[in-house]
Amino acid sequence: MDARVGALGRLTARRAVEAVPLLLIVSGIAFGLLQLVPGGPIEVYLSNPGVRPEDLERLRRALGLDRPLWEQYVSWLAAFVRGDWGFSFSDGRPVLARIVERLPASLELLGASLVLALAAALPAGIIAAVKRRTSTDRAISALAAVGVSIPAFWLGLMLQLVFAVGLGWLPSAGRGADGDGLARLQYLVMPAAVLAFVHAAAWTRYLRASMIEVLKSPFVAAAGARGLDARTRITRHALPNALAPVATVVLLDAALMVPGAVVTESVFAWPGVGSLFTEALGRRDYTVLMAMLMVSSVAVVAFNLLADLIHAWLDPRVAS
Amino acid sequence: MKRVWLWLAVLAVAAMAAPLLAPYAPDALDLANRRAAPSLAHWFGTDDLGRDAFSRALFGGRVSIAIGLLSALVAAGLGVSVGAVAGYVGGWTDTVLMRATDAVLSVPRLLLLMVAAATLQPSVPALVVLVGAVGWMETARVTRATVRSLLGAEFVLASRAVGAGHVRILWRHLLANASGAIRTAAVLAVGRAILVESALSFFGVGVQPPAASWGSMLYQAQSAMTTEPWLALFPGACIVLTVGLLTAVSDRADQGR
Numbered sequence: 001m002d003a004r005v006g007a008l009g010r011l012t013a014r015r016a017v018e019a020v021p022l023l024l025i026v027s028g029i030a031f032g033l034l035q036l037v038p039g040g041p042i043e044v045y046l047s048n049p050g051v052r053p054e055d056l057e058r059l060r061r062a063l064g065l066d067r068p069l070w071e072q073y074v075s076w077l078a079a080f081v082r083g084d085w086g087f088s089f090s091d092g093r094p095v096l097a098r099i100v101e102r103l104p105a106s107l108e109l110l111g112a113s114l115v116l117a118l119a120a121a122l123p124a125g126i127i128a129a130v131k132r133r134t135s136t137d138r139a140i141s142a143l144a145a146v147g148v149s150i151p152a153f154w155l156g157l158m159l160q161l162v163f164a165v166g167l168g169w170l171p172s173a174g175r176g177a178d179g180d181g182l183a184r185l186q187y188l189v190m191p192a193a194v195l196a197f198v199h200a201a202a203w204t205r206y207l208r209a210s211m212i213e214v215l216k217s218p219f220v221a222a223a224g225a226r227g228l229d230a231r232t233r234i235t236r237h238a239l240p241n242a243l244a245p246v247a248t249v250v251l252l253d254a255a256l257m258v259p260g261a262v263v264t265e266s267v268f269a270w271p272g273v274g275s276l277f278t279e280a281l282g283r284r285d286y287t288v289l290m291a292m293l294m295v296s297s298v299a300v301v302a303f304n305l306l307a308d309l310i311h312a313w314l315d316p317r318v319a320s
Numbered sequence: 321m322k323r324v325w326l327w328l329a330v331l332a333v334a335a336m337a338a339p340l341l342a343p344y345a346p347d348a349l350d351l352a353n354r355r356a357a358p359s360l361a362h363w364f365g366t367d368d369l370g371r372d373a374f375s376r377a378l379f380g381g382r383v384s385i386a387i388g389l390l391s392a393l394v395a396a397g398l399g400v401s402v403g404a405v406a407g408y409v410g411g412w413t414d415t416v417l418m419r420a421t422d423a424v425l426s427v428p429r430l431l432l433l434m435v436a437a438a439t440l441q442p443s444v445p446a447l448v449v450l451v452g453a454v455g456w457m458e459t460a461r462v463t464r465a466t467v468r469s470l471l472g473a474e475f476v477l478a479s480r481a482v483g484a485g486h487v488r489i490l491w492r493h494l495l496a497n498a499s500g501a502i503r504t505a506a507v508l509a510v511g512r513a514i515l516v517e518s519a520l521s522f523f524g525v526g527v528q529p530p531a532a533s534w535g536s537m538l539y540q541a542q543s544a545m546t547t548e549p550w551l552a553l554f555p556g557a558c559i560v561l562t563v564g565l566l567t568a569v570s571d572r573a574d575q576g577r
Binding site for chain 2: 018021022026029030034035036076085105128145146148150153157158160161167256258260262263266277278281282284289293294296297300301304
């Protein structure tokens with residue numbers, strides 16, 4: 001057991017070290033993109049007739065934009081690490097505060113979609129694999145193939161057309177007023193369903209393939225030969241082994257759900273970090289965009305590590 | 321399988337022959353017939369300028385499919401080069417290249433691409449390169465894996481013994497054996513590129529007017545969703561159909577191997 005914990009510790013340390021160059025590269029790209037904007041970081045002031053050329057020059061000096069590029073990069077990065085993420089171009093408030101205030105809505109949506117997606121993908125993947133090549137499998141597989149081929153934003157638009165515009169059952173966008181329990185749940189239904197469907201489709205496909213592989217292995221046949229019924233064979237013998245690789249995929253996807261939710265959140269005007277990103281994109285609010293790129297990269301790296309650790313825990317062959 | 325290919329061929333031909341098939345010019349205004357619902361004269365209806373949505377979908381399909389194919393080509397080229405070099409050279413080169421591949425895989429690609437597209441405001445060819453630049457990693461992995469596993473095979477050693485050079489060994493023996501896996505990855509990459517492009521265009525940072533793709537048609541349709549829902553319905557259905565068929569092709573190819 002100790003050896004296993006040690007191996008996991010070494011894996012963590014190695015991955016943490018490997019993450020450093022990756023985050024540096026992302027920060028370099030984020031910083032570099034800002035330099036490519038015509039007009040640079042003070043682009044917003046260029047079109048303002050109230051701002052005189054000498055003001056621009058003063059602003060440039062005050063913001064340190066006259067210093068060499070690498071110096072600007074280093075001081076930006078140092079400030080970023082300290083949690084000083086600068087101020088939003090569009091409303092002048094601290095970037096950190098703008099992101100933090102959007103988190104609850106995002107976590108609510110992600111939590112709901114994660115639960116929905118797992119609740120759909122686990123049974124669907126298992127049933128499709130067990131009933132392989134039957135009409136049940138074909139129906140599940142076809143639906144899953146549609147799920148990985150559909151643009152999330154278009155699915156969102158179509159749901160809005162049917163359930164909000166056509167039938168009038170659900171509100172088409174927004175999150176509802178505070179403290180309005182059940183009515184608020186209605187706002188959550190469509191965005192959560194879209195996000196869940198897209199991810200459940202991918203997970204169902206992985207789980208089905210993984211289950212089919214495991215069901216072919218000799219130990220499952222041996223369990224059958226020993227007289228174990230199908231139910232035990234599938235749930236106790238095949239499933240734990242099929243889940244290990246799927247768990248990795250689910251965790252990696254969960255990390256990518258945050259950026260993935262950008263599309264869904266903006267279609268449904270869900271006030272989370274995802275729609276903050278598209279708002280910032282529309283207003284060319286580069287401080288917000290850079291911070292969000294960095295935050296989501298850190299999140300993905302962290303989830304990657306978590307996925308590796310869990311995989312190593314479930315399958316000791318990986319750690320050694 | 322045959323049927324899937326047939327449908328894909330129909331789509332490809334329809335897009336290529338758009339000027340012949342389209343009943344109207346894609347940008348022909350018909351102000352007497354604005355916002356018309358789908359009918360025999362206008363299969364997909366008309367938009368707020370009276371332009372025929374069916375003709376526009378045909379021409380938009382050209383742009384979407386072309387971007388999908390070309391970016392997949394860019395991705396395949398990058399992926400095969402990275403994978404082949406990593407697998408063949410081995411050692412440090414391999415470590416660095418594969419770590420870089422992992423790194424790109426764990427970057428929030430869609431966000432980066434959206435920011436890049438918003439700042440660079442790319443032309444269609446630049447968009448192809450951008451979309452291709454985020455889709456090469458799977459190809460690199462499968463190429464490397466095949467090259468590595470065959471490096472010590474007897475037919476490779478034999479070829480080397482009779483004096484074949486690195487390029488010949490890589491091309492004729494190693495990559496030739498990886499071609500099936502590369503092709504499957506490339507088919508998937510076409511579908512994914514179409515999806516990525518549609519998302520970029522839907523957010524207004526992809527294909528810019530006067531050019532139109534299915535994604536940018538949806539971007540325009542969004543504002544008139546309640547009054548002209550057909551404008552949002554058909555371009556999206558075209559995307560699902562195209563990407564769905566590509567998914568089916570690569571699924572079958574996976575089963576075949």
